Amino acid sequence: MTTTTQSFDYGKWTAQLPELSKKYQTASPYPHIVLENFMNPEVLKACIQEFNRLNETDGWINYKHYNEDKRGMNKIDLLPETIKSTINELNSPAFLQWLEQITGIKGLMKDESLEGGGIHQSTRGGFLNIHADFTAHPHHRNWQRRVNVLVYLNEDWKEEYGGKLELWDRKMKAMEESVLPIFNRCVIFSTDADSFHGHPEPMTCPEGTYRRSIALYYYTEEKNVVRRATYYQARPGDGSNKLLVRLDNALVSAYTAVKGKLGANDKIVSGILKLFSGKKKK
Secondary structure (H helix, E strand, C coil), rough: CCHHHHHHCCHHHHHCHHHHHHHHHHCCCCCEEEECCCHHHHHHHHHHHHHHHHCCCCCCCCEEEEEEEEECCCCCCCCCCHHHHHHHCCCCCHHHHHHHHCCCCCCCCCCCCCCCEEEEEEEEEEEEEEEEEEEEEECCCEEEEEEEEECCCCCCCCHHHHEEEEECCCCCCCCCECCCCCCCEEEECCCCCCCCCCCCCCCCCCCCEEEEEEEEEEEEEEECCCCHHHECCCCCCCCCCHHHHHHHHHHHHHHHHHHHHHHHHHHHHHHHHHHCCCCCCC
């Protein structure tokens, strides 16, 4: 394994693997870990500057329906150089090897299409209801989704802005951990069918302040793949919202099936979801 790179210090993080892997694999409510100062901060600051310029491009996908309000970009050829090189590092053989050791999951594979991932951002009022992620790649029938890596790019992010990543127990009875999305903090977690997470409260950051992340998903090749679309869950006390959450789940499930069978992309179908499942949270 390479000892260092421009963006990720393999020497530093490999030395901690025995401790980190034990912490990850025994974590509750499901295997996960939160790591500080994850990458070279100068590289991530350059990524932020590139994010700022991307606001004027037309490559964004609007994920806006009852259960979420955010934007994403997953076309690698549309991404600026530093963001692209950072993603390429986190998809490199060396990083995959490191990720296998911390998670204990062998045979992890990158997704060059960045399906559902790439870069994400949301601003005031943005949210993402509690959910478990889609379990299989829509365009690779034998790819089981296994691990998420989220790297946050939010300098000077304040507690009162909200946007904390919430980790809920597997029965959706209680939140067990919340993570403020501050600069150079990384969250790695296993994506089981009941790894419930999200940031469901609309953010209160100033207009023009963004919650940003690099989001990468990793897979293993399996003979018997469990296939299910992203599955949103109402929280205890959400009351009448439960019916609307379920309705949106049905729409998302139909959308995922269409995408898998016809090769439709997120940019096209997210517009359909917005028409049928618009939401204004208060």
